[in-house]
Amino acid sequence: xxxxxxxxxxLRSGVNLGLLAKHIVDGFMIGMHKGTRRGIGSEFSxxxxxxxxDDIRQIDWKMFARSxxxxxxxxxxxxxxxxxxxxxxxxxxxxxxNGITRFQYATxxxxxxxxxxxxxxxxxALHLVNNEEHRSLSEKRGKAHLNRFIHLLExxxxxxxxxxxxxxxxDNLNAYSRxxxxxxxxxLDGEQRWETFIQLSKSVGHEIQFxxxxxxxELHLEIEExxxxxxxxxxxxxxxxxxxxxxxxLQNLHAYLEELKTGLLSPRTNLFTMQMNQxxxxxxxxxxxxxxRL
Amino acid sequence: MIFSTPVWxxxxxxxxxxxxxxxxxxxxxxxxLLGTFRFLPEESFASAKRIELHEIPLMLxxxxxxxxxxLLLANxxxxxxxxxxxxxTISELNSEKIDQTKNENGNxxxxxxxxxxDAMGWWNLLAQADHDYHPVKxxxxxxxxxxxxxxxxxxxxxxxDWQQNDSLVISEKIVAAWMGSSGESKALIHRRxxxxxxxxxxxxxxxxxxVLNEVKLILNSKNPEEVNLGLSYAATLWDIAYEExxxxxxxxxxxxDDQIVTLSQSGDESGAEDLIGANAWTGISFQVTDxxxxxxxxxxxxxxxxxxxxxxxxxxxxxxxVNGNPDRSLKSWVFVGVxxxxxxxxxxxxxxxxxxxxxxxxxxxxASESGASDIPEEQRSARLWLIGLLAAxxxxxxxxxxxxxx
Numbered sequence: 001x002x003x004x005x006x007x008x009x010x011l012r013s014g015v016n017l018g019l020l021a022k023h024i025v026d027g028f029m030i031g032m033h034k035g036t037r038r039g040i041g042s043e044f045s046x047x048x049x050x051x052x053x054d055d056i057r058q059i060d061w062k063m064f065a066r067s068x069x070x071x072x073x074x075x076x077x078x079x080x081x082x083x084x085x086x087x088x089x090x091x092x093x094x095x096x097x098n099g100i101t102r103f104q105y106a107t108x109x110x111x112x113x114x115x116x117x118x119x120x121x122x123x124x125a126l127h128l129v130n131n132e133e134h135r136s137l138s139e140k141r142g143k144a145h146l147n148r149f150i151h152l153l154e155x156x157x158x159x160x161x162x163x164x165x166x167x168x169x170x171d172n173l174n175a176y177s178r179x180x181x182x183x184x185x186x187x188l189d190g191e192q193r194w195e196t197f198i199q200l201s202k203s204v205g206h207e208i209q210f211x212x213x214x215x216x217x218e219l220h221l222e223i224e225e226x227x228x229x230x231x232x233x234x235x236x237x238x239x240x241x242x243x244x245x246x247x248x249x250l251q252n253l254h255a256y257l258e259e260l261k262t263g264l265l266s267p268r269t270n271l272f273t274m275q276m277n278q279x280x281x282x283x284x285x286x287x288x289x290x291x292x293r294l
Numbered sequence: 295m296i297f298s299t300p301v302w303x304x305x306x307x308x309x310x311x312x313x314x315x316x317x318x319x320x321x322x323x324x325x326x327l328l329g330t331f332r333f334l335p336e337e338s339f340a341s342a343k344r345i346e347l348h349e350i351p352l353m354l355x356x357x358x359x360x361x362x363x364x365l366l367l368a369n370x371x372x373x374x375x376x377x378x379x380x381x382x383t384i385s386e387l388n389s390e391k392i393d394q395t396k397n398e399n400g401n402x403x404x405x406x407x408x409x410x411x412d413a414m415g416w417w418n419l420l421a422q423a424d425h426d427y428h429p430v431k432x433x434x435x436x437x438x439x440x441x442x443x444x445x446x447x448x449x450x451x452x453x454x455d456w457q458q459n460d461s462l463v464i465s466e467k468i469v470a471a472w473m474g475s476s477g478e479s480k481a482l483i484h485r486r487x488x489x490x491x492x493x494x495x496x497x498x499x500x501x502x503x504x505v506l507n508e509v510k511l512i513l514n515s516k517n518p519e520e521v522n523l524g525l526s527y528a529a530t531l532w533d534i535a536y537e538e539x540x541x542x543x544x545x546x547x548x549x550x551d552d553q554i555v556t557l558s559q560s561g562d563e564s565g566a567e568d569l570i571g572a573n574a575w576t577g578i579s580f581q582v583t584d585x586x587x588x589x590x591x592x593x594x595x596x597x598x599x600x601x602x603x604x605x606x607x608x609x610x611x612x613x614x615x616v617n618g619n620p621d622r623s624l625k626s627w628v629f630v631g632v633x634x635x636x637x638x639x640x641x642x643x644x645x646x647x648x649x650x651x652x653x654x655x656x657x658x659x660x661a662s663e664s665g666a667s668d669i670p671e672e673q674r675s676a677r678l679w680l681i682g683l684l685a686a687x688x689x690x691x692x693x694x695x696x697x698x699x700x
Contacts, residue, residue: 092329093329094327095327095328095329096327102329186329188329188330188332190332214329214330215329217328218328218329218330223326225696227326228325228326229325229326229327229328229331229334230325230326230327230328230331231327231328231331231332232327232328232329232331234331236331237325238331238334240334245334245335248334248335249330249333249334249335252333252334252335253330253333256333
């Protein structure tokens with residue numbers, strides 16, 4: 001059944017994206033991963049004896065006072081994660097359902113996740129990508145950066161398709177820090193278009209989370225019977241009888257989605273599909289719960 | 295099929311509306327963006343410029359719906375089941391075995407015995423056939439003697455073709471023939487016409503087989519003027535020779551050598567009763583009644599007081615009747631009637647053979663030529679059928695339309 005997501009109403013009404021994202025985030029403050037700032041939330045792991053070369057600042061002096069021996073207090077590796085968002089800016093993101101576009105939905109998802117990450121002290125980076133244009137915001141922490149991040153999400157004109165090459169990305173690659181890539185797209189451009197991107201992501205060894213955003217109507221084709229549909233990217237049109245084409249269409253679509261899932265299958269790659277009729281809050285809650293288990 | 299309010303048929307062009315709607319449906323509407331466009335099967339492609347085949351049933355249903363509404367407005371009705379026959383034949387048969395439902399090339403042939411026709415009269419039979427079959431033409435075969443035309447002619451829309459039944463009566467019959475005043479052969483002829491029998495006095499072109507009677511009327515010159523005027527007028531009608539002489543009788547009527555009719559003069563000049571006295575053998579019966587102004591045309595009127603009141607006429611038995619005592623101006627007409635009767639009895643012509651026809655019979659109207667369209671047809675409205683069909687089709691349309699998305 002189609003459901004009218006209530007926050008999408010708010011999104012439609014044009015409220016500030018950052019506020020809405022914050023509002024949603026306040027609803028569930030569940031960390032995506034453990035705290036990342038050094039000294040905060042660090043947990044004791046073990047003591048080991050001092051060995052030459054160790055930083056003397058790490059010596060536990062209280063232990064030395066008790067035992068007259070040098071011990072190094074080890075804690076869990078405190079990580080600093082960069083969350084890098086890739087937002088598809090291709091024409092297919094213009095797909096509209098219930099009055100909001102796929103891109104609007106994707107921006108809300110991105111904004112919410114970025115807000116969460118930022119609140120946890122992670123650096124966030126943003127790439128708005130299509131084959132003609134690449135807007136990016138490099139990774140940084142802090143509230144001001146988050147505001148810039150959200151500002152960049154606004155006033156975007158979706159056109160073209162996802163780029164076939166990954167040249168635009170190579171400059172931004174940083175294999176030395178730990179990164180989480182979150183890709184918000186419909187992933188409908190065809191598996192081959194994503195191939196290079198996926199290969200690249202695998203090669204750098206970062207964890208990639210694909211968030212596939214699909215419309216309810218796209219998944220079920222429960223639209224009016226006689227309709228002219230247009231491909232947002234090629235602008236080709238077709239007159240269809242939904243009842244006549246539904247079966248074949250769903251077959252094709254599911255075959256593709258299955259293929260895509262297989263193509264993405266790797267230990268550090270995940271795919272999560274969101275339906276546009278689902279409220280962003282619910283979809284993300286489900287998503288984050290799933291991630292917790294990983 | 296008949297349309298009571300055919301003006302609505304102008305709306306017939308409205309049947310194009312569904313076609314236009316279907317075409318419009320194809321052309322209008324902003325295309326819907328579908329990101330998953332490429333997963334649509336190739337065969338779903340259809341040109342936007344033509345109506346697809348599988349839409350046609352729905353379109354036809356809608357056209358029929360519109361047409362039904364128009365037919366309903368135009369008040370479609372059917373004629374009654376009585377077929378219009380081109381031809382109906384009514385035939386007189388003497389045979390006892392009568393098949394009343396005979397057909398000749400699909401046209402009904404109605405057969406009646408002579409007794410039935412005598413009892414009912416031709417006009418009743420014709421009216422019945424006209425009502426039952428609405429034919430364009432009725433062929434009547436039989437004997438058309440006057441006694442079978444006693445009724446007033448009814449309204450008959452069909453044309454009537456009178457065909458003499460040869461075995462019964464010839465189409466033309468010379469009832470009597472005599473030598474005319476100027477020596478030529480005169481005859482009283484019965485002739486069949488469209489409206490029955492006409493009786494005329496005509497000059498014969500050929501010598502008749504029968505021996506001609508020399509007929510002559512001798513008037514007494516002493517007779518009052520109106521007596522001689524009337525009698526001579528009757529002689530002129532029949533074209534017999536007459537002359538005035540000083541004779542003992544009032545009038546002598548001679549046929550051949552026989553002086554068979556005499557009128558004795560009793561001396562009273564005013565009354566016809568006196569003129570045709572008890573002693574006189576005239577062969578006619580003569581009666582003067584009290585004046586009856588309410589009298590409507592009797593059998594055969596020879597003279598009228600005015601347009602409506604008959605003055606001199608024959609009753610059904612052939613007796614001469616005078617309605618009220620004649621004044622001077624009408625007295626001569628009494629003697630026209632007397633002379634007429636005398637001549638007929640002298641020529642041995644039965645009174646009943648004189649078919650004087652009613653006004654309607656004299657002026658036949660053939661509706662088949664003039665007013666066939668005025669026939670009030672028995673009509674059966676198709677309204678119920680149309681409404682039923684409309685409802686059924688509408689339900690079908692409502693069921694089909696969402697499936698076709700139109």
